Amino acid sequence: MEKERRPMTQETLAEPQSDQKQLTQDAAAAPRIPRRPQERTMHGDTAVIDHGWLRTLDPAAIAAHLDAENAHTAHRTAHLAELRSALARELTAPEPPTELFVPVRNGGWWYLDRPRFLAGHGMDVSLSRVPDSADLRRDAHGIPVLEDGQLLEGEQMLVEDRRQVFAIALSAEHQLLARAEAGEGGCHITVVDLSTEEILDRAVRGAGPDLAFSTDGQWLLYLRVDVYGRGHQVRRHRLGTSAADDAVVVDAPDRWAELELSRSRDGSTLVIHSRSVVSAQAWHLDLADPTADPRRVTVPHRSANLQVEHAGDRLLVLSEDAAGRSELSELPLSDPAQDVPLPGDPAEPRPLLLAREGEHFEGIEAFAGFAALQVRSGGLPGVRLIPRRDDGTFDILATRTLSHGGELEAVRLDANPDWDQDVVRYRLDSLLTPTTLAQHRVSTGEASVLRRVAAARIDPEQYRERRLWAEAADGTPVPISLLHRRDITADGTAPGVLHGYGAFGSSIDPALALSALPLLDRGVVVAIAHVRGGGEMGPAWHHSAQREDKAVSFTDFLSCAEHLVDAGWVAADRLGAAGSGPGGLLVAASANLAPHRFRAVVAQEPMVDPLASLLDPGVLLSLQEWAEWGDPAEEESVYRALRACSPAENVGESAYPAVLAQAVLEGDQAPCTEAAVWIAELRAKTTADPARRPVLLHCAPDSSGGAQARRTAAMAWLLEQLGAPGCP
Numbered sequence: 001m002e003k004e005r006r007p008m009t010q011e012t013l014a015e016p017q018s019d020q021k022q023l024t025q026d027a028a029a030a031p032r033i034p035r036r037p038q039e040r041t042m043h044g045d046t047a048v049i050d051h052g053w054l055r056t057l058d059p060a061a062i063a064a065h066l067d068a069e070n071a072h073t074a075h076r077t078a079h080l081a082e083l084r085s086a087l088a089r090e091l092t093a094p095e096p097p098t099e100l101f102v103p104v105r106n107g108g109w110w111y112l113d114r115p116r117f118l119a120g121h122g123m124d125v126s127l128s129r130v131p132d133s134a135d136l137r138r139d140a141h142g143i144p145v146l147e148d149g150q151l152l153e154g155e156q157m158l159v160e161d162r163r164q165v166f167a168i169a170l171s172a173e174h175q176l177l178a179r180a181e182a183g184e185g186g187c188h189i190t191v192v193d194l195s196t197e198e199i200l201d202r203a204v205r206g207a208g209p210d211l212a213f214s215t216d217g218q219w220l221l222y223l224r225v226d227v228y229g230r231g232h233q234v235r236r237h238r239l240g241t242s243a244a245d246d247a248v249v250v251d252a253p254d255r256w257a258e259l260e261l262s263r264s265r266d267g268s269t270l271v272i273h274s275r276s277v278v279s280a281q282a283w284h285l286d287l288a289d290p291t292a293d294p295r296r297v298t299v300p301h302r303s304a305n306l307q308v309e310h311a312g313d314r315l316l317v318l319s320e321d322a323a324g325r326s327e328l329s330e331l332p333l334s335d336p337a338q339d340v341p342l343p344g345d346p347a348e349p350r351p352l353l354l355a356r357e358g359e360h361f362e363g364i365e366a367f368a369g370f371a372a373l374q375v376r377s378g379g380l381p382g383v384r385l386i387p388r389r390d391d392g393t394f395d396i397l398a399t400r401t402l403s404h405g406g407e408l409e410a411v412r413l414d415a416n417p418d419w420d421q422d423v424v425r426y427r428l429d430s431l432l433t434p435t436t437l438a439q440h441r442v443s444t445g446e447a448s449v450l451r452r453v454a455a456a457r458i459d460p461e462q463y464r465e466r467r468l469w470a471e472a473a474d475g476t477p478v479p480i481s482l483l484h485r486r487d488i489t490a491d492g493t494a495p496g497v498l499h500g501y502g503a504f505g506s507s508i509d510p511a512l513a514l515s516a517l518p519l520l521d522r523g524v525v526v527a528i529a530h531v532r533g534g535g536e537m538g539p540a541w542h543h544s545a546q547r548e549d550k551a552v553s554f555t556d557f558l559s560c561a562e563h564l565v566d567a568g569w570v571a572a573d574r575l576g577a578a579g580s581g582p583g584g585l586l587v588a589a590s591a592n593l594a595p596h597r598f599r600a601v602v603a604q605e606p607m608v609d610p611l612a613s614l615l616d617p618g619v620l621l622s623l624q625e626w627a628e629w630g631d632p633a634e635e636e637s638v639y640r641a642l643r644a645c646s647p648a649e650n651v652g653e654s655a656y657p658a659v660l661a662q663a664v665l666e667g668d669q670a671p672c673t674e675a676a677v678w679i680a681e682l683r684a685k686t687t688a689d690p691a692r693r694p695v696l697l698h699c700a701p702d703s704s705g706g707a708q709a710r711r712t713a714a715m716a717w718l719l720e721q722l723g724a725p726g727c728p
Contacts, residue, residue, distance in 0.1 A: 027071035030690065033680040042615075043636040047649060051680035052612060055673045065676065066665065069697040073660075076694050079728055080716040087712040090518045100427075100437045100451045101125070103144050106417040107174050108132050110144050112155070127159040127168070141439070141450055156194070167209035171217040172267045172287075176200070178220055180209045186225040191239060203243040210261035212270050214290040221249065221270055221290065223259055231259040234272055236290060249294060250274070250283060256623045263287070264310035265366060266419040270294075271308055277627045280306040284315070297331070305539050311366035312419075313392050317349055318361050324540045326361035328353040328373065330394070353386075353396055358477075360538025365413060368420050370442045372413055373399075378467070379479035379536040381509055382411045383426055385442060402440055402447070406430050408465045408481055410510045425450070430510045431483050432460040457514055462486050465510075470529075470563035473555045479536060480560050481528040482569065483513055485520050489568075495722035496525035496570030498561055502533035502553040503582035504628055505542035518715060522724045525569050531556035531586065547630040548641040554589045561590070561597050573599055574722050577657075578714075580604040581669045584661075588647035588678060591657055598657040600693075600721035602714045605669035606661055608678040609648040611639070613671060648678040656686040658693040658721045662710050666702040675699070693721075 035050045057065065101113040109129045116124055130136065130152045136144045144152065151157075159165055164182040171177075177194055180187035189204035189211065201220075208223030208231040219238055223231035234249040250272050252259050257276040264271060270285040272294060283294035297308050297315060305326070307318040315331040329349035353373075355361055362381070363374035371394060373384045383402045386394045402411050402424075414425040414437060422443050428436040434453035440446070468480040488494050497519065501508055508528050516526045530536040533545035533553040545552040561577070564570040577587040577598045584606020591601050613619045614632050630638030643649065661679055663672035679697040686695060698713070700706055719727045 027068075027075040030072055030683055030695070031065065031068040033065075033683065035684060040615075042633070043639050045640065045643060047643065049612075049649065050684065051648075051677050052609075054676045054680060055609075055612060055616075055671075057673075062673065062676075066672070066697075066699040069676070069679070070699060073696040073698045076696060077713065077717055080713075080720060083716040083719065083727060084709075084712045087518050087715050088708065091515065091708060091712060100435065100453060101146075102437055102451055103146065104415045104417060104425075105132060105421070107170075109174055110136070112144075112146065112152075114146070125162050126157065127162060128155050128157045130155045141448060143450065158194070167211060169211035169213060169220075169263070171213040172215050173217070176213060176217050178211045178213065180207060180211060185227075186229070189220070189222060191220065201237075201239045203241065204237055204246075205243065210259075212261055212263040212287065215267065215288040219290040221261060221285070221287075223261060224248075226255075228255070230255065232257075234259055234261065234294075247291075249285065265417065266310070266312055266368070268312075269310040271310055273306070273308070275306075277623055282306060282308040284308065284310060307364060309364045309366050309371075311371065312368065316352075316364050316366055316371065318364050320539075321354065324543075326355035326359065326538065327351055328361060328364065352394055353399075355538075358537055360540075363413070365416065367416070367418075367424075369422060370424075372416070372424050374413055376507075376536065376538055379530050380408065380410055381507075382409075383413055383424075385424065385440065387442060400445070402426055404428055404436075404438075404447075406433065406465075407467050408510045409433070429512065431465040431481065431513045431516075432458070432463055434512050453512075455512060455514075458512070458517060463520060468527075468563060468567065468569075470556075470560045472532075472552075472559045476532070476556075478532070478556045478560055479530040480563065481508075481510065481530070482525065482564075483516060483520065483527070484525045484569070485523060488523060488525060492565075492568040493571050494523060494525050494569065495574040495576070495724050496527060496564060497576040497578055497718060497722070498527045498529055498557070498564065499578050499583070500529040500531055500553075500557050500560075500586045501579060501581075501583040502529075502531040502545065502557070502586050504533075504624065505535035505539065507535040509536075515711070519719070519724075522719060522726060524719070524722065524724055525564070527560070527564055527569070529557050529560035531560065533582075533586075546628055548637045550629070550641060551589075551645050553586055554593055554645065557586055557590045558594050558597060561594075576600040576602065576718050576722050578602040578604075578718070579606070582607050584608055584670070585610060585647065589645050589650075591659075592645075592647055592650045592652065595652075595654045595656045600658040600660070600718055602660050602662070602718055603675070604662045604710070604714070605664055605667055606647075606675055606678070607670040608661075609646060609670075609674035611642040611646040611649060612677070613674060614642070619671070648674065648681055651678075651681040651685050653685045653687060655688040656682055656693065656695070657688075659695045660714060660717050661697045662714060663697065663699040664702055665699055672699050 036053045038049045038052050040047045101115055103110040103112050110132055112128045114126045131154055139145055165179050167180045169178045175194055178189055178191045180189055186206040189207050191201040193200055208225045210223045212221045219236055221236055224233040224235050226232045232252050235246040236249050237243055237246045252274050257274050260273040262271050270287055272283045274281050282297040285294040305320055309316040317329045319327055321327050329351050331349045360376045365372045369388050371386045375382050375384055384399050386399050389395055408430050410429045412427050414427050416424055423439045423441045425439045434455040437451045438449045464484055464486055466482040468482050469477045472478050519526055531553045532541050535542050565572045575598055579587040584603035587601050588603055588608045591598055632639035632642050661675040663675040665672050682695045
């Protein structure tokens, strides 16, 4: 719940006409931004903010200031027009499709996604199906062969236009289909009899996308959404009746908690999760008896990292032990009249597998003959298969890892809907590998590639990807993903750019790096610092750089920068840094701590004045954002931590790198005034030669258009600053 704000002690001054004139001037010189100190007193600390008044400008004044900044940036970068054009041509070359459409077998049917391109709408995908029969023409892997524009014999169209369809659900016998379609106040649910194509029910409105049929197909379990779009109730609807009488199965009154539904792969059970940023719990319901009360699996868990998977004769539970390590356990299915035993009760879950150091379990999927565990290990996503014995128990010692042997490969489970299947499909990506769909046959261990996205723009043999490890200030190993042209060696001469994000538990996982090719082809080494605050090494990696500990992200980033130089991959005077949103905070705060470490910094929609934004009652924040940064108005420790690292409030008199900030006037990241305040502070205090190391700001009207122009502008500027071969 939003907290009522105490008024801040801060002088708010009107902008004098003389200062407004100073903000608009000849483009050849950087806008002169007057220093107008303001005091902010909070938690016994008084801070003097020289340029915070920019945040209080009226729309006309801020527009004039941003116009002046844009004009100056355009003037200082005009000589890069030819390079920008060349980069634009390289970046606009046709890219491969991002999806692989391969038929999926489920319950005696092959379900088919068929892509089509609609004028003015881009790509859409229809859904159809065909019975599994010996007459189907198949490829070497036994998968039906599809031809563009030609339906297979017996193919039935289920959803022709999926642009407004958020989700579908099938009944146990695959006779009924429920689709959640976009509508006012949530999804509108339509239930169709697939044998007759008759619409059976359209009573449910204001629903979420999660749906499940009862075993007999007479009931539909669905989420009810509130005015915020949150799934706050699970309801039970009998087909053919009014939705006004639908009973509430589970209610989540906490407005920060959201419910999720999933039907077990064998079709017998509905699993219900309730999640918030800080807690989770779960129930399960026998779909053969949908009017019964759901049975509780767990009490509220202390974190959101809880998952319950129905595995036929038992439940699999992913949770965390007291030390925060991921743990896979199993629970027996209890007497229907009783709750499943809870942790701490006499019959506790039986541990099966505990994550090793540097590992985290992200998900578990159960099948009749095995379980597939989604894991993060060494900062990369992977999959492990755990076979089942004849008695249904899991043979942990026989666990095998899906791998194609790449140093930077990301493996993720794909669609695997059939309870009795013996193969598991997965997707593989790397910085140099187009998305690859593969399958592994559990009974034989045979792996085969089903499809691979075409990627004519890249020859993987011309580049190399590597995993490096930097040592953080406290001794923690921090992973780095490195990409370079094949002929580049670690001789300490190459230019390089280090990217980072490091917030909200988000992971930057390997994916085909087509947008990096213009840099690589010009001899620039591209690296990604997977610093704490991100999710690459699991939730503990995220939590160790939140709130009062946020500065850990910055020192990790500097350790990665130092490692690139010490290992010889980048020249000490040719290293750039780049980040967007919270990544902009990362690179800006790191530059404050060690301005000598970077030659140039690119910050896009950067969060560089976070303390002022968090203290501004006009900036609306989500619970996730409060959990990430804390509440500096109420928590002194959070205030002091942010006060010590906020880039705009900690610029010192030093030789700063060249800086290009790219902001958006109307966007979903940090307010553009954060970048304006930061740039003003840098210009006022940097001792570097502004001719060689300019401090520039460009602000676009919104983020909906011109993204590529901003990307090429930043890339051209960075190539010049780093002295890349062939650049002006």
